[in-house]
Amino acid sequence: MTGTKRTREGSGRVKLEAVASAANVSTATVSRVFNEPDKVSEAIRERVKEAARALNWIPNAAGRALASSRTHIAGAIIPTLDNEIFAHQIGGMQAVFSNAGFTLFLGCSNYDPLEGLRQAEAMLARGVEAIALVGENHPAELFAALKARDIPYVVTYSYSKLSEHPCIGFDNRAAFIRMTDHLLALGHRRFAGIFQPVANNDRVAARLAGVRDALAAADLAMADENLLVGPSTLEFGAESFSHLMTREREVRPTAIVCGNDNIALGALMAANALGLKAPTDFSITGFDDLAISSRFAPGLTTMKVDNQSIGTSAANQLLAVVTGRQAGPQSEEVAPVLQIRDSSGRWPQDRA
Amino acid sequence: MTGTKRTREGSGRVKLEAVASAANVSTATVSRVFNEPDKVSEAIRERVKEAARALNWIPNAAGRALASSRTHIAGAIIPTLDNEIFAHQIGGMQAVFSNAGFTLFLGCSNYDPLEGLRQAEAMLARGVEAIALVGENHPAELFAALKARDIPYVVTYSYSKLSEHPCIGFDNRAAFIRMTDHLLALGHRRFAGIFQPVANNDRVAARLAGVRDALAAADLAMADENLLVGPSTLEFGAESFSHLMTREREVRPTAIVCGNDNIALGALMAANALGLKAPTDFSITGFDDLAISSRFAPGLTTMKVDNQSIGTSAANQLLAVVTGRQAGPQSEEVAPVLQIRDSSGRWPQDRA
DNA sequence: CTGAAAGCGCTTACAG
DNA sequence: CTGAAAGCGCTTACAG
Structure with a gap:
């Protein structure tokens, strides 16, 4: 039935319409003052801004979004x-x-x-x-x-x-090729890796691929038992290090590539506890260059990304x-x- | 002029109306299916859901927000x-x-x-x-x-x-009273502080007040030159530590309260570099209990907040x-x- | 430069 | 339980 009275809640807030009547202009003009100010004469522009300020009007983004298809x-x-x-x-x-x-x-x-x-x-x-x-x-x-x-x-x-x-x-793969090449150039041949889980993480998968590709290019490979995968925590880094480095010296890795600095720092802490020192007893690298990595003893070789x-x-x-x-x-x-x-x-x- | 044709862009997206006609119901019913499902019979409910899925309809939040005053x-x-x-x-x-x-x-x-x-x-x-x-x-x-x-x-x-x-x-103040009391109970009398800036930070201000109040209750005070304020970085912690601890043993603080763990860890790194060891040569505390704080050597006394x-x-x-x-x-x-x-x-x- | 009014895509009070 | 339609608070095509 046309003409029926409806009662709607509304937001109870000041709306653009109130600003328009306070400034004695149309709603279109108020809108333009804020969206296309050049199209409004200066006198009216100031009057509208003044009214908006006085009423403490904050535009309702839902109305705006609906009318303009822009949400900011x-x-x-x-x-x-x-x-x-x-x-x-x-x-x-x-x-x-x-x-x-x-x-x-x-x-x-x-x-x-x-x-x-x-x-x-x-x-x-x-x-x-x-x-x-x-x-x-x-x-x-x-x-x-x-x-x-x-x-x-x-x-x-x-x-x-x-x-x-x-x-x-x-390029995560290229970065880890670079890191692995650094260790190869230093003379390392027995590599281990401590990495975050690869599942659902294309970045980590690429990092690991980089290590493998760089080793393959040098006719080397990482032994399966030398790749440890687990959570990106200091704890996992520490456990993994102990696991790898408490074996006999002849089979231990000499270079450990970690998926990130946090894991590498955990490993370095375990090394301190075990009395093993880098780079005398082993080499290790991270990725990220956390604030602490440069100040840690020993300083951690890593890659910095801004x-x-x-x-x-x-x-x-x-x-x-x-x-x-x-x-x-x-x-x-x-x-x-x-x-x-x-x-x-x-x-x-x-x-x- | 009533009846004039207007052309509006629209979002070009599938809208609720399309779902309604596909399911052969009114827009009100479609809305109810998703907002008040109990009010719709099961048969219609399923038909509407099916149509929505088939059309891949995603409700427009601006329309919803405008009509309901709810944005989620x-x-x-x-x-x-x-x-x-x-x-x-x-x-x-x-x-x-x-x-x-x-x-x-x-x-x-x-x-x-x-x-x-x-x-x-x-x-x-x-x-x-x-x-x-x-x-x-x-x-x-x-x-x-x-x-x-x-x-x-x-x-x-x-x-x-x-x-x-x-x-x-x-209660930041109470926490730092507790920490200071811990150090007082250990026998410390000469205190220093390394803190973040207090300006615009009521939490840090309260922490510092806690230290001061606990000391005052023991008839002690922190010497002005023993309070260092600066950025919450490892660097600032390290510099501040060197500054405090390279003075003669007789005037140095024996206890250093830091505003957080990061500052305290920086200080501990500087201590390692200077050959000073906690708790033999000094005591130090942090706040936050970062993951690294328990694994650092020495372990950092701190407070843990979840x-x-x-x-x-x-x-x-x-x-x-x-x-x-x-x-x-x-x-x-x-x-x-x-x-x-x-x-x-x-x-x-x-x-x- | 300015205004009257349609329209954005929903929800909901009202009627049945 | 369901529908017709008003209304949420803006913007903007159109007319002047």
Whole structure:
């Protein structure tokens, strides 16, 4: 029945309409003052701004989003904040987005691709305009959903010229080839590895492949019993080290490649406890260059990546697309820098 | 002129209306199937779900938010993700919220209250239903805005019975009284402190007050030149330690209270470099109980706080309010646990 | 430069 | 249990 009275709650907040009547203009004009100020005469512009300020009006983003299809929201999906690497990326992204008037949704998959998908879908439903994803290990549905809606995205921490996705990061395989070559050049021939789980983690898989490829190129291989895989904790690093290095000297590895610094630091702690010293008794390497790695005794040989700048680059690329300055996000390779310290040395050691 | 044709872009996405016609029901019914399923007969319910799935419909949150005044978005404002303490809180919150169908906005103030306010306002404009804030050091406007809109909030990491805000955390002052009392009981009388900046950080201010109050209760005081304030880095901890401990033995502090573990670990590294050993030559304490603190040599005496559970509690309290199960968030005190390790010992040392 | 009004995609009070 | 339609708070194509 037309004309029936309806009672709706509403938000109870000051709305644009109130500003319009206070300033004696139409709602269209108020909207323009904030979205296309050049199209409004200065006198009216000031009057409207004054009214908005006086009424303490905060625009309702839902109304705005519905009318304009723009939400000024971006999203990021990372595995976990427990790894400071990802925390730094998010910190970088957050700063850039916030500065551009974007608010950031954060999702953590805990290395479960389906959980990542679920959270990405929640973000899509809430209208994110762009999204950053760590790594390429996501369900095909996720990439399909992004493409179907034409939502710009970038993959971070993985980089490959051959990737079908725009990516900002480094070539994990190449980095670990470089690290392994460093140890080979020092004379090491018996290698061991202590790594995080490879499942659902394309970055770790690539790192391990790098070690294997570099060894194969030198006609070497890592013995199966020398590859230990487990959680990325100091504890696992320490246990693994003890396991590897309490065997007879003749069969022990001389070089231990760790999947990251945290594992390597745990191993170094176990070494201290066992009275084994690097680089005299063994060499060991990490990846990440945590703050503590350079100050630890011995200093840890590792590779440094500027994770925060991966985050800022990713955010800047996404903003460039969202604001129409660019057609699509551009890939960017960030080179990890090898930091050679006392934890790696010649083998056999020259004892002076 | 009524009846004029208008062309609007629209999102180009599948919308609820399409699901309704595919399932041969009204839009109201489709909405009910997902929001109040009990009100729809099972046959129709299944038909609608089937149609939604077939069309791959994802509800538009802006439309939903506008119509229902609910966004299913929560927000958190922290100082920085660079501190793993806050990263863990966010990790905990993210998991709980995501599980309840809420997506999380993340804002970082970098210890600037105005930046925190700015980001909180952006979240309010986007309709957050609840918000968590680290500490009480926020502009009065921020709390006023939350109250004016009736947005439930909790303060984290600070706890005080006297607080005018709901808070989930611990009493920083009491924790540092406890730590200082531990050192006093061991026989220490000459104290030094290495702390993060107090400005805009009510937690650090309370920690320092705790040290001072505990000393005053023992008729002691910390000499001005023994309090060093600077960035929360290993470097600052190391420099400060050297500065304090390269003076003559007669004037040096015997106990050094650090504002957190990171600073204390830096100090311990400098001690190793200088050939000074705890607890023989000095005692030192931290706060946080980082993963590395128990495994370091010597083990660091510190206090452990379950930061992740602060995050999950905060999220659960906010959800309870938002879903109407509770009128307001309840405060919760989380007790830090003193972890006594080898970095603190009797003074003067009994040398066996 | 400015305004009247349609429309964005949902929810929900009302009627049946 | 189901539907017709008003309404949430904005933006913007159109007209002037």
